[in-house]
Amino acid sequence: MGKFSEGLLDEEKIIKELNILTGHSILDAGCGDGYMAKIFSKLVGKQGKVYALDPDKNSIVTLNGELDGNSNITAFVGDITQNTNLEDSSLDLIYLSTVFHIFSKEQVQLFDKEAKRILKRNGKLAIVNIGKEETPFGPPLEMRSSPEELINKLTFTPKGLISVAEYFYMQLFINE
Numbered sequence: 001m002g003k004f005s006e007g008l009l010d011e012e013k014i015i016k017e018l019n020i021l022t023g024h025s026i027l028d029a030g031c032g033d034g035y036m037a038k039i040f041s042k043l044v045g046k047q048g049k050v051y052a053l054d055p056d057k058n059s060i061v062t063l064n065g066e067l068d069g070n071s072n073i074t075a076f077v078g079d080i081t082q083n084t085n086l087e088d089s090s091l092d093l094i095y096l097s098t099v100f101h102i103f104s105k106e107q108v109q110l111f112d113k114e115a116k117r118i119l120k121r122n123g124k125l126a127i128v129n130i131g132k133e134e135t136p137f138g139p140p141l142e143m144r145s146s147p148e149e150l151i152n153k154l155t156f157t158p159k160g161l162i163s164v165a166e167y168f169y170m171q172l173f174i175n176e
């Protein structure tokens, strides 16, 4: 797997399942080049807001360079396993694509806590992961989580499992 999952995933299927509405506030956590953040930006419209966060400064500098002053995207350097400075209960959706496998056990717990803090009640968490089976690319199997393992590692309520490409799944959760 390269640095970004763009081109590998069925983004139309992802978008359909996310049910994004005009005016929604969305965080693309570990946004990389911001490809999905830009798609979310169009869907939420002017009344909506997209936050694109990544610890990689170069990705954020490049993304910010592509945005004009009127953009509804705020791109910033950050870590979703730490305090992001986003407001409590402010987001309709957190999207985390091909990032979860990077987290240590401790980071998983910190991610869970921060995601809980910033998601609205009944807000959605969408995690896209490569499946835990032999694939021609991707991180070592021991770094990956199956959907069942993912559900067990988090305190969110699972709300659907979708195949979003040959080797990838998206697990949806609700912040009940």
Ligand SMILES: C[S@@+](CC[C@H](N)C(=O)[O-])C[C@H]1O[C@@H](n2cnc3c(N)ncnc32)[C@H](O)[C@@H]1O
Binding pocket: 002, 003, 004, 005, 006, 029, 030, 031, 032, 033, 053, 054, 055, 056, 059, 078, 079, 080, 081, 096, 097, 098, 099, 102
């Ligand atoms: C494989 S890339 C995926 C990028 C993008 N989400 C996509 O699907 O194309 C993993 C990204 O996670 C970011 N990342 C690593 N640790 C992170 C953390 N603690 N919080 C947020 N993002 C993180 C990396 O900097 C990198 O941009």
